Amino acid sequence: MGSQQRGVTVWFTGLSGSGKSTIARALEEELRARDCQLEVLDGDIVRTNLTKGLGFSKEDRDENIRRIGFVSHLLTRNGVIVLVSAISPYQAVREEVRDRIEDFVEVYVSAPVEVCEERDVKGLYKKARAGEIKGFTGIDDPYEPPTHPEVDCRTHEETLTESVNKVLAKLEELGYIQPAATPASV
């Protein structure tokens, strides 16, 4: 695709353990196979670099999201596909970022908290329940679901391949990528 590619920010929002990073990683692989130019901004990596020092208060989370949004905006307008994974629990700042980025696709990764807690990928829900982590999203901190996401990945009832294909289909429908000869089978 090279210089012809249109940039877009694909913003994954959802609870910890909902599947944001897993879907983004699989999507990255699929898009690289299609020679797309892309960058991945994953919550954990961003928080050890771009937003190091920020915590999990509402103010700090909003600041985290604004900075990620700023970088995404710069990349997107230069033709890059940006895959962002961040809990981004607050609707208002998500809308702020969406308004700033012309090409923006919001993916709600919508597994219920019970399922995320059951998965407990990083053992953090256990710590939150034990009171070792305070203000954990979904346990004792809010998550405001998106009202109009472009894609809803219901990872508690669909496979990773189905989730990835939903996002790919939306990107194709909106003209950001060309349809592949064969659908992804990650």
Ligand SMILES: Nc1ncnc2c1ncn2[C@@H]1O[C@H](COP(=O)(O)OS(=O)(=O)O)[C@@H](OP(=O)(O)O)[C@H]1O
């Ligand atoms: N209090 C609290 N609440 C939620 N999450 C917490 C918390 N403390 C640490 N963690 C870990 O930080 C990851 C979430 O960081 P994000 O940058 O995505 O969060 S936010 O968008 O700024 O709300 C999140 O990673 P993911 O599991 O990948 O979502 C957690 O591992």
Ligand SMILES: Nc1ncnc2c1ncn2[C@@H]1O[C@H](COP(=O)(O)OP(=O)(O)O)[C@@H](O)[C@H]1O
């Ligand atoms: N359809 C699906 N999409 C993504 N992840 C899924 C799906 N079904 C089950 N999972 C599992 O859910 C977990 C999600 O973890 P992770 O991607 O780290 O979440 P997050 O980045 O949102 O914190 C992984 O263990 C993954 O294998």
